[in-house]
Amino acid sequence: MAADVSLFSIFMDGVFIRNFLLIQFLGLCSFVGVTKDTKSAAGMSGAVIFVMTMASVVSFLLYTFVLVPLDLMFLKLISFIVVIAALVQLVEFVVRKNLPSLYHSLGIYLPLITTNCAVLGAVLLNVMSEYSFIQSVVFGFSAGLGYTIVMLMMSGIRERVTLMNVPSAMKGLPHAFLIASMLAMAFVNYFKVIPL
C-alpha cells in the first residue's frame, strides 16, 4: 500500500508536513516542560531521536515476524509499550556508564521518554501506514528530527522572551502556547508547499 511512497517524501513528511509537535500534537508534555533552556531541549531531542529510530526498528521486526504470524495483532499496543520501556532502560544504562556528564544533565527526562506519546505515536503510525522496514526507520528518524527542530526553535524563543513584560496572567504556559500557535502557522503551510 505504501510501497510506492519515496523515502524523500516520507522524510519531508516526518520533519515538516506531519511535524509531531506542531501539526500532530504528539509529545506536548516535553514541549512545554523542557523548552525553558536550549541545553536540556537539545539533550532531550537527542535522546528522542535515538529512541524513536530504535523503536521503529525493533517494533517493525516484532510486529512483522512475531505478532502477524501468530495472529496476535491485538497485542500490538501492549508489546510496543514494553519494547519502548526496555529501550529507554537500555539507553539509560549505556549513557550512565559511558557519558556520565550527559546523564546528569538529562536527569529525569530520560526515563520520561517511555511515557512520551511521540515515541509510541511514531511506532503506531508506522504500523497504520503499512510502511516497509526502510520506510519505518526513515519515518522514525525524520519524526525525531522534526521534533528536534521545533524543540530548538521553541527553546531559543522562550529563552529570549523570559524577561519580556507580559501581563501576569499570560506568564508561563499561556505565553508559550501563543508562541507555539505562531510557529504552527508556519508549519501548517507546508501542506501546500510540498505535494506528496
Place this chain on the structure above:
Amino acid sequence: MSNVFNEYMRGITKDNPIFGLVLGLCPTLAVTTSVENAIGMSAGTAFVLICSNIMVSALRKQIPASVRLPIFILIIATFVSIVEMVMEAYTPALYNALGVFIPLIVVNCIIIGRAEAYANRNGVFDSFIDALGVSSGFLLVLVLIGGIREMFGTGQIEVFGHLLFTIPMMNPATYMILSPGAFLTIGTLMAIVNYRRAKKLERGE
C-alpha cells in the same frame, strides 16, 4: 453525602486535568477539531480512567511498590485495547476521526497520574468517584475547546447529525480547526483561568 459530592467536584475545579494539573495536553489539542470528536475522546478516556482506577485500587495491596508503574501501564493498556476494539466495531467514523489518539490514551498522563496519586492510596469507591470527577472535568474542557474551535472554524456546531446553531459569517476561519487554532484557544483559556485565580487570591479567598 456532601463529602462524596465535594470529592467529585474537586476533579472538575481544583484538580481539573487540563487547567489544574496540566496533564494530557496531546489529546486535548489534537482531537478537539469538533464537539463530536471531543465527546468521543473523553468518553473513551473516561472508560479507561474509571476502570483502571477501580482495578488499581482493588489490587493496591497486592501490587509490589517497586514494579507498580509497569503494572499500572499493563492494566491501562488492556482497557485501552478494549476501547479501541469496541470503537472500531461500533463507531467506525469516530474511530477514523480520532485515529492514532485512541491507542495513545495509554500514555495519557492523566490516567497514570490518577492511578499513582490517588487510586494507589484510596479505597475502591473513593477512587471511582475521583475518576468520575476527573473525567467530567476532562469532558467539560474538551467540549469547551472543541466548541470554540468548531464555531469559529466552520461557522456552525453540529453534534451527531443535529445542527445546534450557525453563526452568519462570510468566511469561517479555517485556521481555528488547524493546529495553530488549538494552541491559540488553549493559551487564551489558560490565561483567563490564571486571571480569575489571581483575582480570587487578591480577594483573599
